[in-house]
Structure formats: structure tokens, C-alpha cells
Amino acid sequence: MQADIAFPANPGDQPGAPALDPAALMISSNRAARERAMDRVFQPRGDLPEWEYALPLDWSADPFGDLNWQFQLHAWRMLNPLADQYARQHGQAYFDRAVDIARDWKAWHTDRSAPLSWQDMATGLRASMLAYLIREARAGRAAIGEDGWGDLLQLARAHGEILTRPGFIPDDNHGIFAAHGLMALCQTIGEMPECASGQPLAVRRMDELFAGQFLEDGVHAEHSPDYHWFAMTVFERVASTGWYAQTRFDAGLARARAAAPYLLHADGHQPGLGDSERTLRESDHARLPATPDTCLDEDGDNCVLLRHFDQAGYVIARSVRGARDPHSLFFTCGWHSTIHKHPDELSFEWWAFGGLILADSGKYGYTPDDTRAFVLSRAAHNTVSFGGREPHQPDGGGPFPGACTSEPRQEDGAIVLSGAYDPPGPADHHAREIYYRPGESLVVRDRVEHRGGFSQWFHFAPGIDVSQTGGAGELRADLGDSRPSLGIHTDPACSTRLYHGSRQPMQGWMSTGYGEMTARHTLEVVCPAGVAGAEARFEVVR
Structure with a gap:
């Protein structure tokens, strides 16, 4: 983690800065999760039981022997309902809990790492969450202490450095989240040294990813109708930010939407x-x-x-x-x-x-x-x-x-x-x-x-x-x-x-x-x- 923060960025130094839309940052949760946002339980999928946790958290945990569950843990999915509730109610307690979990992840990773700690998609999703939290603090809508602020900046630097490494942003759908997380950080805390190269990198990679994800006939290229909807929804959220080349998005998404009804069986279910x-x-x-x-x-x-x-x-x-x-x-x-x-x-x-x-x-x-x-x-x-x-x-x-x-x-x-x-x-x-x-x-x-x-x-x-x-x-x-x-x-x-x-x-x-x-x-x-x-x-x- 970067220990030296050599750029000006402080809580409240951007009063009135527009709030970021959580959905556009891939932060979303259902009503049931939001109602239990402050409960210390983690259940990213309904087919697995709830996992009760306390801070400090064991970030190497794998209670169900499930690779996807480990990914969801390191993607900070338990922060989604907290951020969602904060966006709806502006309750400081939700913001504080989200920051506490992020800081706990940082503390655990000071001298340790888990197999999925820096997985590409998880890293991008964390970067988006960090961007959301930092924007709220800089706008003065959420209060944060000096230590918490320093930890968020160090996390932002660490994620910016990883995401700008050559070849880190992959060519598959995981790359969308990695590129978007990098862009979100640079839109929120553009003073980071990593953003000098990071912002143009995010724009270029997002353009390349969109071109590679959808074929000219409008269908997603990853062999699965399920991922056609997944990628279509994700790119619609990405496009809603206005951070990227809209012309390509508009034309490509129109072709994807036109193809979608044909990628279904006669009862409306995906094959x-x-x-x-x-x-x-x-x-x-x-x-x-x-x-x-x-x-x-x-x-x-x-x-x-x-x-x-x-x-x-x-x-x-x-x-x-x-x-x-x-x-x-x-x-x-x-x-x-x-x-x-x-x-x-x-x-x-x-x-x-x-x-x-x-x-x-x-x-x-x-x-x-x-x-x-x-x-x-x-x-x-x-x-x-x-x-x-x-x-x-x-x-x-x-x-x-x-x-x-x-x-x-x-x-x-x-x-x-x-x-x-x-x-x-x-x-x-x-x-x-x-x-x-x-x-x-x-x-x-x-x-x-x-x-x-x-x-x-x-x-x-x-x-x-x-x-x-x-x-x-x-x-x-x-x-x-x-x-x-x-x-x-x-x-x-x-x-x-x-x-x-x-x-x-x-x-x-x-x-x-x-x-x-x-x-x-x-x-x-x-x-x-x-x-x-x-x-x-x-x-x-x-």
C-alpha cells in the first residue's frame, strides 16, 4: 500500500460536487439486503447460507469451499447495501460502516494476501466503491476522520497503481469493471499521479472492450446468452456516466438490444x-x-x-x-x-x-x-x-x-x-x-x-x-x-x-x-x- 500521499485531497474540499450514481458504479443491492445493511452477515448468493462476520475480518475465509463466494468477499459486496442505504437516506452510520470494512481490508493486507485479493474484477469493483466513498467525503456530505481519510487515499493509490499496470485490465468482461473502476477513481481523485496515464488508459481500454465484447451482429461474444444481458446491462450503466465515447456505445447497444429477444426460448427464458x-x-x-x-x-x-x-x-x-x-x-x-x-x-x-x-x-x-x-x-x-x-x-x-x-x-x-x-x-x-x-x-x-x-x-x-x-x-x-x-x-x-x-x-x-x-x-x-x-x-x- 502507498504510504506517502503527496497530492492535495481533503474531506470537504469539493463542496457541492455532484454525487455519483451508485448503479453507474456497479453498486446495487435488493430491498431485503438494504433493510439488513447494518447486520454483520454476508450472503452474496441465495444458494449459500448467511456468513456472520466481525471486524477484524479474516479475508482468507472460504467457509463453503466456493471460488465465487471468495470473489464476492474481495469485491466488497457487503458494502453495496451500505452504500445504497447511505445514498437513499444519507445516514452517516452506513458510510462509517462501509469505511470501517474498507479499512479492515487494508489492515489485513498489510502483510498478507489471499488468492483473489487482487483479482481483476474484484479490484475494479473495489476501486469504484472507493471512488464513491471519497467523492462523498470530498463533497462534505459525509464526515470522516483523519485516519480513515488517510486509509482511503492509500487504498486509492494502491488500486490506481495495480489497475494501470501493463496488461492488468483483461480483454474479457472482467476488464469492463477494472477499466471502469480506474476511471471512477480518476474522475473522483484525479490528483493521483496514476491518473496521468490512468484516465486515458481507461478510455482506450473501455473502447477496446466494447468492440471486443459485442460482435457486429449485436450478440455478445462470450458464448452464453446469460452474458449477453449481463454485458448489455453493465455497458448501459457505464455509458450513463458520460465518461466515454458515447457514439460507439449508442450504436452497439442498439444492436445488442435488437438481438436480445431472439436469444430466448418460446416461454421467454434464456437457453x-x-x-x-x-x-x-x-x-x-x-x-x-x-x-x-x-x-x-x-x-x-x-x-x-x-x-x-x-x-x-x-x-x-x-x-x-x-x-x-x-x-x-x-x-x-x-x-x-x-x-x-x-x-x-x-x-x-x-x-x-x-x-x-x-x-x-x-x-x-x-x-x-x-x-x-x-x-x-x-x-x-x-x-x-x-x-x-x-x-x-x-x-x-x-x-x-x-x-x-x-x-x-x-x-x-x-x-x-x-x-x-x-x-x-x-x-x-x-x-x-x-x-x-x-x-x-x-x-x-x-x-x-x-x-x-x-x-x-x-x-x-x-x-x-x-x-x-x-x-x-x-x-x-x-x-x-x-x-x-x-x-x-x-x-x-x-x-x-x-x-x-x-x-x-x-x-x-x-x-x-x-x-x-x-x-x-x-x-x-x-x-x-x-x-x-x-x-x-x-x-x-x-
Whole structure:
């Protein structure tokens, strides 16, 4: 920590300075948290119990063995409701408690450090919080003692020095928070020596981050619909400050908002692709067109909306807003980096007859355990695995091929979604075509070039019962009450296996919440070496 404060900055030396909007600094909390702001409990996620704490706090604590929880601790998330309440009520006690916790973090780190102490996103979020507290003290709206003020300035210097180190601000979404925290400090305490280079650095990196986060088709580049909304919301808050180049933000965010309604299933929930939770987005879903753009029948009865995001690698065929029989098919093949990327090339999700039918694994969480390893396997997605191999990076770590979807087409009364890519390895190639007749059938055709065998994987939503019905490769999926069944016909050259909540091997699970997995049926179609293609048919039985 910087011990020498050689620049003029004192409490009350900027009377009337405008208050910073906490939301624009990524400081936010819900009503329940604000009502308990002065309680000494920390609960950054509802799936974990409350953690009671006292000062001095053990900043190396990891009571739940949870990496995300440790990040939230070092991001000072317990200060958010304090700052929120202070902003609403201007109660000095809330400000004092926030300063006390910040000073405690500084004291603990005098001669110690924890693995996530200076993690990039946490560092940026702390910098934003420091900027908020310092602005309130300089404006004279909050009182602070000499020792507390000195500690805040030392913390500001330390964060400014870290955030201006070459390469510290990363290229992923964490970089947004790091760059914004640096800018917030420099907008609040621009006398810091670090701001001579720090402010232009923050402007440049934010511009680069925005360009890299959203592709020209408007879709977020980190392989997960969940992060499309996350990044869109964050950049809207960043843009609200007026600190950056507004022209790029305005145009890019308009494209992102236009893409958003198509990144949802027919019930308004996000698909569970990549590191996504199945969040309901009703307001965005309500912006879908009510008029179709593609009809499969000459009489215009079987019509859909089709969208191909050809840079992100998403193809969507779905019903219009307010359709009598809503449905959606979401197909993906994109590979822009490893960030939030699952090995889900040519995977898909299918929603029809009132619910999910085939669904990917979903996020689960970020704790590096066996379950996280499972959701990061090809066998956890509605795609193909290659003889037990789990390629997840191009040879040598790059270059990444980008989108690998093809333009959708119509053929034989069906919509055809397709794509192809080359997994790591000199002899591997996978091409897939999905023939979709809404309300009638879905046919998956795979062509594979691989020295060994391969498996097709089909993961059903929880609650759908799947069973063998007689001959080899003949199965039935009962979708549930008031929903039809599916007749399933797999390739005769391959064999089938069914799983449901299996632990050895781990298979037949879907993430239904952060850190939560629910058992479901999974069908593996095992094709031996020498088989170059396989077809699986799902036909509606009423």
C-alpha cells in the first residue's frame, strides 16, 4: 500500500460536487439486503447460507469451499447495501460502516494476501466503491476522520497503481469493471499521479472492450446468452456516466438490444447454452415480432421467425410473439475464445408443447469440482463426442475459428439448421443438419470424420420419461401430462444407452440453479469406428 500521499485531497474540499450514481458504479443491492445493511452477515448468493462476520475480518475465509463466494468477499459486496442505504437516506452510520470494512481490508493486507485479493474484477469493483466513498467525503456530505481519510487515499493509490499496470485490465468482461473502476477513481481523485496515464488508459481500454465484447451482429461474444444481458446491462450503466465515447456505445447497444429477444426460448427464458442460467426475460420477449418471416406451407399456416447471427454462431427458428402453439429451436456453433465457452459446437435446445424437450447442461457454477468438469464435457451437450476425447481448445490455443453455422434453408417442408467445424486433431470433422418441422418432427443428421467411434448425445429436460419400446434403436419420450409423446428412432448402425442421474459415469444431469443439478434422462447413441454418419429422428405422437 502507498504510504506517502503527496497530492492535495481533503474531506470537504469539493463542496457541492455532484454525487455519483451508485448503479453507474456497479453498486446495487435488493430491498431485503438494504433493510439488513447494518447486520454483520454476508450472503452474496441465495444458494449459500448467511456468513456472520466481525471486524477484524479474516479475508482468507472460504467457509463453503466456493471460488465465487471468495470473489464476492474481495469485491466488497457487503458494502453495496451500505452504500445504497447511505445514498437513499444519507445516514452517516452506513458510510462509517462501509469505511470501517474498507479499512479492515487494508489492515489485513498489510502483510498478507489471499488468492483473489487482487483479482481483476474484484479490484475494479473495489476501486469504484472507493471512488464513491471519497467523492462523498470530498463533497462534505459525509464526515470522516483523519485516519480513515488517510486509509482511503492509500487504498486509492494502491488500486490506481495495480489497475494501470501493463496488461492488468483483461480483454474479457472482467476488464469492463477494472477499466471502469480506474476511471471512477480518476474522475473522483484525479490528483493521483496514476491518473496521468490512468484516465486515458481507461478510455482506450473501455473502447477496446466494447468492440471486443459485442460482435457486429449485436450478440455478445462470450458464448452464453446469460452474458449477453449481463454485458448489455453493465455497458448501459457505464455509458450513463458520460465518461466515454458515447457514439460507439449508442450504436452497439442498439444492436445488442435488437438481438436480445431472439436469444430466448418460446416461454421467454434464456437457453442454457454456455455458462447460462435459464433466466426469464419477459420484457425483452415481449418485443418479438408478431409477424413471421418464413412459411413452410403454401397456405401460410406453418410459419416461423428465423434468425441467423452469423458472427456469433447462433441460429434460431421459433414461433412469433403470441403464437397459439409456441415453440423454439436454438442451434449454436461458435468459438471465439475459451471465455464462458462449453464444448457445445453444433449443439441445440428444443422447446415445444409447453416446455423444454432437449436441453444442454447449463452453467452449474465455477467451483472446479467433478460436476463442473462434467458440464464442460462434450457429453453434457446435445452434440457429438469423439471416442472419449474432449477437445476444448484449438491446437496451440488458437486461432479460434469464430462462427461455424450455415445460413438456414428450407427443404422438403422443413427448416434446415446446419453447421460444420473441425475439432482439434488432424483427421476430425463434424457436420450436422437438423431438419425441423414444428409440431411434427425433428431429425438430426451427423457426418463425422474420425479415426475412432463417436457418440451422439441427446439430453431431455427433467420430468420427461424416456424408455425403450421394442426393437433396437426404438424409444419413446413421454413429455408429461397434456403433452404428446415422441417416437425416437436412432441409426441402426449404432447402439443406444440410457442414463438417469448416474454418478459412475456422471451422466443424466442438468443444472437447475447455481450449484444445483437435477437428474434427467440422457440418450447416448454409440457409433463404432467405421461409421461415418448417423441419423436420429424425433417424431411427435399424438
